[in-house]
Each structure stands twice: as C-alpha cells, then as structure tokens.
Amino acid sequence: MNKLHLYVLAVVFTALGLGLFVYKAYVLGFPLAPRTKVQVWNVEARISFVAQDKPVKLSMFIPSSTRRFALADEHFISSGYGLVASVEEGNRKAVWSIRQARREQNIYYQAVVRAVRTKAPRIEEEAPEVTSSGFEGPRLEAAKSLIAATEAKSADTPSFVAELITRLNRSEPGDNVALLLGPKPTLPTKVEVAVRLLAQAGIPARVVQGIRLQEEKHDFSKKTNLLHWLEVYDKKQWLSFDPLRGKTPVPDDWLRWWSGPQNLVNLEGGSKLNVVVSVSPKVEEGISAAVLRGEISKPLLLKLSLFGLPVNTQAVYRVMLLVPVGAFVLVILRNIVGIKTFGTFMPVLIALAFRETGLLWGIFFFSLVVAAGLAIRFYMERLKLLLVPRLAAVLIVVVLLMAVLSIVTHSLGIHRGLSVALFPMVILTMTIERMSIVWEERGPGEAFVAGFGSLVTAALAFLVMNVKYVEHLVFVFPELLLVLLAATLLLGRYSGYRLMDLYRFSALVKG
Amino acid sequence: MFETIRAFKKRGVLAINKRNADYTLKYNPRRLYPLVDDKLRTKQLAQANGIAVPDLYAVVEVAGQVHALPETLREHSDFVIKPAHGSGGEGILVIADRLNGKLKKPDGLIITWEELNHHIFNVLSGLYSLGGQPDQALVEYRVKFAPVFEEISYQGVPDIRIIVLMGVPVMSMVRLPTRMSDGKANLHQGAVGVGIDIATGTTLGGVLGNEMVTEHPDTGRPVIGLTIPDWDDLLKLAARCCDLTGLGYQGVDIVLDKDRGPLILELNARPGLNIQIANNAGLLLRLELVEQCHAELHTVEQRVAFAKDHFRAAGLSRG
Numbered sequence: 001m002n003k004l005h006l007y008v009l010a011v012v013f014t015a016l017g018l019g020l021f022v023y024k025a026y027v028l029g030f031p032l033a034p035r036t037k038v039q040v041w042n043v044e045a046r047i048s049f050v051a052q053d054k055p056v057k058l059s060m061f062i063p064s065s066t067r068r069f070a071l072a073d074e075h076f077i078s079s080g081y082g083l084v085a086s087v088e089e090g091n092r093k094a095v096w097s098i099r100q101a102r103r104e105q106n107i108y109y110q111a112v113v114r115a116v117r118t119k120a121p122r123i124e125e126e127a128p129e130v131t132s133s134g135f136e137g138p139r140l141e142a143a144k145s146l147i148a149a150t151e152a153k154s155a156d157t158p159s160f161v162a163e164l165i166t167r168l169n170r171s172e173p174g175d176n177v178a179l180l181l182g183p184k185p186t187l188p189t190k191v192e193v194a195v196r197l198l199a200q201a202g203i204p205a206r207v208v209q210g211i212r213l214q215e216e217k218h219d220f221s222k223k224t225n226l227l228h229w230l231e232v233y234d235k236k237q238w239l240s241f242d243p244l245r246g247k248t249p250v251p252d253d254w255l256r257w258w259s260g261p262q263n264l265v266n267l268e269g270g271s272k273l274n275v276v277v278s279v280s281p282k283v284e285e286g287i288s289a290a291v292l293r294g295e296i297s298k299p300l301l302l303k304l305s306l307f308g309l310p311v312n313t314q315a316v317y318r319v320m321l322l323v324p325v326g327a328f329v330l331v332i333l334r335n336i337v338g339i340k341t342f343g344t345f346m347p348v349l350i351a352l353a354f355r356e357t358g359l360l361w362g363i364f365f366f367s368l369v370v371a372a373g374l375a376i377r378f379y380m381e382r383l384k385l386l387l388v389p390r391l392a393a394v395l396i397v398v399v400l401l402m403a404v405l406s407i408v409t410h411s412l413g414i415h416r417g418l419s420v421a422l423f424p425m426v427i428l429t430m431t432i433e434r435m436s437i438v439w440e441e442r443g444p445g446e447a448f449v450a451g452f453g454s455l456v457t458a459a460l461a462f463l464v465m466n467v468k469y470v471e472h473l474v475f476v477f478p479e480l481l482l483v484l485l486a487a488t489l490l491l492g493r494y495s496g497y498r499l500m501d502l503y504r505f506s507a508l509v510k511g
Numbered sequence: 512m513f514e515t516i517r518a519f520k521k522r523g524v525l526a527i528n529k530r531n532a533d534y535t536l537k538y539n540p541r542r543l544y545p546l547v548d549d550k551l552r553t554k555q556l557a558q559a560n561g562i563a564v565p566d567l568y569a570v571v572e573v574a575g576q577v578h579a580l581p582e583t584l585r586e587h588s589d590f591v592i593k594p595a596h597g598s599g600g601e602g603i604l605v606i607a608d609r610l611n612g613k614l615k616k617p618d619g620l621i622i623t624w625e626e627l628n629h630h631i632f633n634v635l636s637g638l639y640s641l642g643g644q645p646d647q648a649l650v651e652y653r654v655k656f657a658p659v660f661e662e663i664s665y666q667g668v669p670d671i672r673i674i675v676l677m678g679v680p681v682m683s684m685v686r687l688p689t690r691m692s693d694g695k696a697n698l699h700q701g702a703v704g705v706g707i708d709i710a711t712g713t714t715l716g717g718v719l720g721n722e723m724v725t726e727h728p729d730t731g732r733p734v735i736g737l738t739i740p741d742w743d744d745l746l747k748l749a750a751r752c753c754d755l756t757g758l759g760y761q762g763v764d765i766v767l768d769k770d771r772g773p774l775i776l777e778l779n780a781r782p783g784l785n786i787q788i789a790n791n792a793g794l795l796l797r798l799e800l801v802e803q804c805h806a807e808l809h810t811v812e813q814r815v816a817f818a819k820d821h822f823r824a825a826g827l828s829r830g
Contacts, residue, residue, distance in 0.1 A: 507718070
C-alpha cells in the first residue's frame with residue numbers, strides 16, 4: 001500500500017526497460033523503425049539462342065563479390081550442359097558446353113546481390129603492366145598533345161582522369177579529341193579511348209561493364225542496359241570513374257560485372273543469341289538483413305532474443321506481444337475515461353480478431369454474430385435452462401452462426417467472411433451471455449452502452465495494435481513491455497476522476 | 512473540463528477510482544467479503560450480536576428439502592424467498608397470503624407450491640447468484656414497511672442505505688421502488704434514491720438515474736421533507752454493523768418494519784456512489800473528516816453524535 005514502494009518499482013522497471021532498449025538500439029544496432037529495410041536484388045541473366053545441331057560452347061562473365069556487394073545463392077540453370085567456372089584476368093567466367101544441341105536453347109544465371117558495408121581494409125593490388133596504347137601516326141600525335149594539355153590542368157592521377165573525361169565529353173571537342181573518338185562516338189567508344197589514352201600516359205586503366213541495380217516501379221524484370229565505366233590503377237588500388245561525369249567512385253547502385261571490352265556472352269555453335277539481364281528488387285525486413293549481415297555482433301544476445309526462436313514461433317510472439325499493448329489501451333479507456341465494457345479483456349481479444357478481418361468488416365461481423373446470438377439467447381431464456389448447459393447451448397449456436405456466416409459470405413464472393421472463423425468463440429459466447437443478463441437486469445439501454453463501449457474499446461485497441469511501428473517495437477524490443485508494466489502499475493493507483501464521472505456526477509455541481 | 516474537476520474537488524465528489532483505491536481496497540479486507548456476500552452468514556452474525564434482522568424461517572440447501580417447506584411454514588401466511596448470494600434484488604419471491612392451499616403474490620397472482628419449488632430449484636442451481644455458483648434459498652419474514660413510505664413507493668419495500676466508515680455514519684438515503692424498477696429497491700434498475708439529512712433524519716432531494724427529482728415518478732407525491740421515525744436508532748444500528756463484520760467501509764441496508772422497527776436487510780462492501788447525487792453532496796469531505804477524527808470516537812454513541820454534529824444537510828465544502 002506504500003506509494004513510495006510503487007514508485008520505486010515503476011522507476012526500476014522503466015529504467016531496466018529503457019536501458020535495455022537503448023543498448024539494443026544504439027549499441028547492437030537493432031533497427032528502431034519497421035521501415036529500416038535493406039535492398040536485396042535478384043539478378044538474372046537469360047541467354048537464349050538457336051543451336052545448329054553442332055557442339056555448343058557458351059561462355060559468360062559472372063560478377064564477383066566486391067566491397068560493396070555480396071553475392072549469394074548463385075544458380076546456373078541449363079539442361080544437359082557441362083559447366084566449368086573459372087577466373088580469367090580477374091574476371092569470373094562460366095563456360096557451358098554440350099556435344100550436340102538442337103533448336104532453341106535457354107540458359108539462366110541467377111544470383112542474389114545484397115548491399116554490404118564491409119569494414120575490412122582494402123586489399124593492395126599489384127601494379128598491372130601498362131599495355132601499348134596502339135595509337136599511330138596523327139592519332140599518336142593527337143593523343144600526346146591531349147595528354148600534355150590535360151596534365152597541365154591536373155595535380156594527380158584522379159584529377160588527371162577527371163579532366164580527361166571532361167575533355168572527352170565536351171559538346172564541342174577539339175580537333176584532337178574528334179580525331180581520336182571518330183564520328184558519332186558512343187559511350188563504350190569513349191571509355192575505350194580513355195583507357196588507351198591513359199595507357200599512353202603510362203597509367204594502367206581498364207574498361208569495366210556492369211549493371212545498375214535499380215528499383216523499377218512497375219516492371220521489375222525490365223531488360224537492364226549494360227553500363228560502361230572506367231577503372232584506373234592508382235596508389236596500389238583500382239579507382240572507378242563515371243565516364244560521363246568523371247566522378248569517383250561510381251554511384252552506389254552500379255554493380256561491377258566484368259572488366260574488359262569483351263561482350264558479356266561469347267557463343268560458338270549457335271545463332272540468334274539473345275541476352276537479357278534483369279534485376280528485381282527483393283525487400284527484406286531490416287532486422288533479418290541485419291542478422292544476416294552479422295551486424296548485430298553479439299551472438300549470445302541474439303540467441304537470447306526472440307530471433308533465436310523458430311520462425312513460426314516468432315510469428316506467434318509478434319501477435320502475443322501486442323496483447324499487453326491492447327490491455328494498456330483498455331486500462332486507460334476503463335480507468336481514465338470510464339468506458340463500460342463486457343468482460344475485462346474481451347475487447348482486446350476482439351481487437352486481435354479485427355487484425356484478421358479488418359476493422360469495418362470486423363465490427364460488422366461481430367455485431368451480426370452477437371445480435372443473432374442474443375436473439376437466440378432470449379429465446380432460450382424461456383426454456384429456463386441451468387447455467388452450464390445454457391452457456392454450452394449458446395456456444396454451439398455461436399459456432400454454427402460463424403460457420404453459416406462464412407459459407408454465406410463466401411458464396412456471395414465476400415472473402416473477408418472467411419476470417420469470421422478467427423473470432424474467439426468462447427469470448428463471443430460470454431459476451432452474449434453477459435449482455436443478455438445486463439439486458440434483463442438493467443435494461444437494454446445499459447446493455448447497449450456496454451456493448452457499444454466494448455466495440456469502441458476493441459476498435460481503439462485494434463488501431464493502436466495495428467500501428468506497424470508498435471508491432472515492430474514490442475517484437476524487437478520486448479523489454480519495452482517493462483515500461484508498459486510500470487505505467488500500468490502507476491495507473492493502478494490512479495484515484496482521480498474518470499472522464500465519465502464528470503458527466504455522471506455533473507448534477508452535483510450544477511448551479 | 513478542468514473547471515468541473517475543480518468544482519468536484521471543492522464539493523468532495525467521490526468517484527469510483529478513489530472509492531476503490533482509497534476506501535474499499537484499504538478498509539475492506541478481501542477475506543471478510545463472504546460475511547456480507549452470503550446473506551445467511553450476515554443474518555447469523557447479526558443475530559449472534561443481538562442486531563435485529565428479519566426472522567429466518569427456513570434454509571433450503573438441497574432440492575430434497577423443499578418437501579418439508581409446507582410443514583415448516585404452516586404458521587406463516589406470508590414470507591419471502593431469496594437467494595443467499597443474490598444481488599440487485601434478483602430472485603426474490605414474495606408470498607403475501609395463502610388461498611385454498613395455493614400461494615398469493617403481492618400483485619394478486621396465485622401460484623402453486625410446485626411453481627414455488629421450481630423457483631427454489633432455480634435459486635439452488637445458481638441462476639441468481641454472482642458467478643452462477645450453486646446457492647442456498649432463504650425463507651424469511653416478510654417486512655411490513657412503515658406507513659411513512661406508503662405513498663411514495665410502488666409495490667416492493669423501500670430500504671434505507673447508510674454509508675458507514677469505521678463505525679461513523681457518513682451519508683444516507685432511502686431507496687424507493689418504482690414501476691420502472693419492478694418493485695425493487697435498486698437504483699440501477701430505476702428506483703428513486705432520496706437523500707436523508709444525517710442530523711435530523713428528514714429527506715432531502717431525490718435522484719432517478721443521474722438526474723435530480725423531487726417527486727415519486729409513479730405516485731407523484733413529494734419525496735422531500737419526510738422524517739424517518741426512530742432516526743437515532745437507525746444510525747446506532749448502522750454504526751454497530753462495522754464492529755459486526757470488521758469491514759471499515761460499507762453500505763448498511765435497513766428496512767423499517769411497522770411492528771418490529773428497524774431491521775438489517777443486508778450489508779454491502781462496495782456501496783454505490785449515486786447516494787451523493789441524492790444528497791446533493793460529496794462523500795469525500797465527510798470520509799476525510801472521519802479519517803481525521805475517528806481515533807477519538809470510541810463508543811457507538813460518540814460516533815453517532817459526531818455524525819449528527821458534522822454531517823448536516825448544508826454540508827461541508829472545501830476552501
């Protein structure tokens with residue numbers, strides 16, 4: 001009965017709950033918001049061609065894991081082809097071969113690409129040999145003068161590359177650049193010329209090809225155009241350069257696929273080659289991605305959290321942990337506002353059922369079942385049944401009503417009707433029983449007031465429990481329930497007026 | 512809204528949260544509840560302490576006992592059957608007279624002994640008890656209420672509720688059955704509550720539902736200004752009930768019998784709050800005053816005198 005005792009208890013619970021919460025959120029990196037989602041992409045290359053009844057050999061570059069992207073779940077799908085994967089000049093390559101094939105052939109490569117934030121240091125790479133630029137005659141002269149002009153305006157390799165790219169992309173290029181690029185240069189041509197120019201200047205460089213990992217709003221499997229960009233060796237590592245803007249590094253969503261000017265796919269023994277690379281985003285919950293990335297670095301705590309449970313048990317707890325939240329809403333509505341309800345926790349359980357049926361349909365079905373049940377209960381009143389058989393009889397009627405409602409709505413094509421089966425039937429039975437007793441003893445007015453109060457409470461509890469943020473917080477941070485417990489304990493000693501008291505006793509302060 | 516709260520506080524309006532937290536939970540230990548929830552135990556306790564209650568004619572505990580009833584009740588032409596654990600006047604059957612071996616209810620309807628037995632079976636099965644528990648049926652003296660209430664009640668028996676804190680009567684009202692309440696003296700069911708001035712025993716204003724009234728809705732007679740006879744005896748009776756049960760905060764329900772004077776009908780561990788509207792006064796200031804002073808109040812007489820001194824109709828007000 002000591003209030004201090006209660007306050008100390010509440011403070012301890014709050015401190016414990018908030019402390020754990022802050023530690024998990026800010027030290028262990030559990031996501032605070034449900035929308036903390038990480039993009040994961042399914043990348044698929046579909047190669048189709050027509051075989052000519054001859055041996056077929058098909059080679060394709062495949063991407064490797066980089067500092068930015070991790071590759072997982074790679075699949076090579078073909079029928080009857082032998083597959084050899086190898087690494088060639090820093091590129092991974094898959095080679096499919098078959099002795100004989102006819103008609104149209106399809107080969108698939110699939111991989112899951114996930115953005116990573118590696119903290120590992122960069123690996124120093126050996127300097128490659130600078131190949132000859134291959135410029136001759138007037139072109140060599142043009143290249144030399146262009147390099148000299150670019151060098152004059154740059155301080156180091158990155159600024160040299162950036163300046164070079166700017167010069168190559170000018171809308172009115174000088175004679176030198178025009179000569180080197182030729183008429184109507186495409187972007188791949190520009191990148192190739194840039195590589196040769198850099199070779200001429202003694203800087204190792206290479207063409208890189210890849211794709212943009214982009215979320216398409218409407219068509220997830222749109223054909224993705226290949227990107228070309230530049231990699232330049234500087235200070236024992238390769239730097240990437242956007243060939244249009246000259247910026248380094250290239251944007252975050254550019255996935256490096258292979259280096260070199262070659263085509264993605266090389267086919268022998270077939271014709272009508274068609275290659276479609278498609279990217280589709282796959283949204284994973286932030287939390288599972290964080291777990292997968294190993295970002296939550298304390299495995300013991302992870303094991304001791306709800307994430308250590310089997311997935312279907314986790315799903316149960318996702319719902320169960322919401323019940324205290326609903327109960328808290330109920331405490332506020334009953335002890336602070338003063339709404340009358342049937343049964344203490346009936347509205348919370350009804351609110352849980354609303355999660356499946358949706359609010360409006362839920363209220364409709366609930367009212368329908370209770371109204372029909374009440375009618376039958378009043379008829380039973382005449383039979384003067386004893387308590388337990390009477391309750392059992394109402395329960396049987398409720399189950400039958402639910403079944404009939406499901407069948408009728410289903411045949412009408414209202415699929416929501418099926419979820420009526422999720423209403424807690426025992427709770428419905430007790431609601432009908434209590435409502436009929438209140439009706440008999442205190443009149444229909446009181447029965448409707450309490451019935452309406454129950455529905456309003458259930459609806460409000462549902463609205464709170466249905467907030468994605470709330471669901472996320474209590475599941476990821478169940479320790480927050482300790483804070484809720486502390487608040488509930490404090491409300492347990494709230495002895496002030498309820499909102500409804502102001503109306504009930506208003507006659508006392510009139511005039 | 513805050514103005515209303517301030518006005519409430521000034522008048523000392525006691526609302527349900529505070530009643531539960533600071534009065535019933537504090538002064539009424541749970542283990543004592545069975546004493547008041549079971550009317551048979553209340554009656555036995557009262558009788559053992561010399562407090563007047565309606566006479567108990569018979570108790571029916573198992574169905575087989577109903578066959579002995581006609582013999583047991585041979586000398587009583589009228590009686591009342593009520594469930595020991597009933598609430599709100601449910602399950603009470605009043606027999607006013609006999610007629611050719613049959614029984615007559617106050618409204619003139621004739622019932623047979625078989626119908627009476629069926630009612631008793633229902634009581635035994637828990638039809639009217641809290642939580643549907645198996646129950647006992649009490650057969651007891653039918654109160655003939657005093658003429659003072661004759662013109663302001665509709666059938667039924669009006670009873671007087673006195674709220675008692677630690678043996679000090681703090682507020683009182685009389686509950687008048689109406690047509691709406693079906694002859695039951697229960698405010699929830701539509702009975703009229705009329706406040707009584709603790710100091711004088713005269714009736715003040717009435718309440719029907721949450722609204723104030725001045726006349727009985729069925730008879731049209733004014734409910735104000737009546738004086739309850741033997742008011743001091745009623746107060747003393749109520750004050751003694753605290754020592755009887757050990758419940759510090761309770762509602763004592765008393766009926767005034769024409770021949771036998773005040774009788775304790777039942778005790779209530781969670782008395783309702785509408786009595787405040789009937790008295791047009793808040794309970795809280797009175798309760799707090801009793802809490803301050805009760806240490807000096809030793810005897811029943813002192814407590815009643817204290818109540819009559821402090822709780823007059825004009826009432827207390829804060830500030």
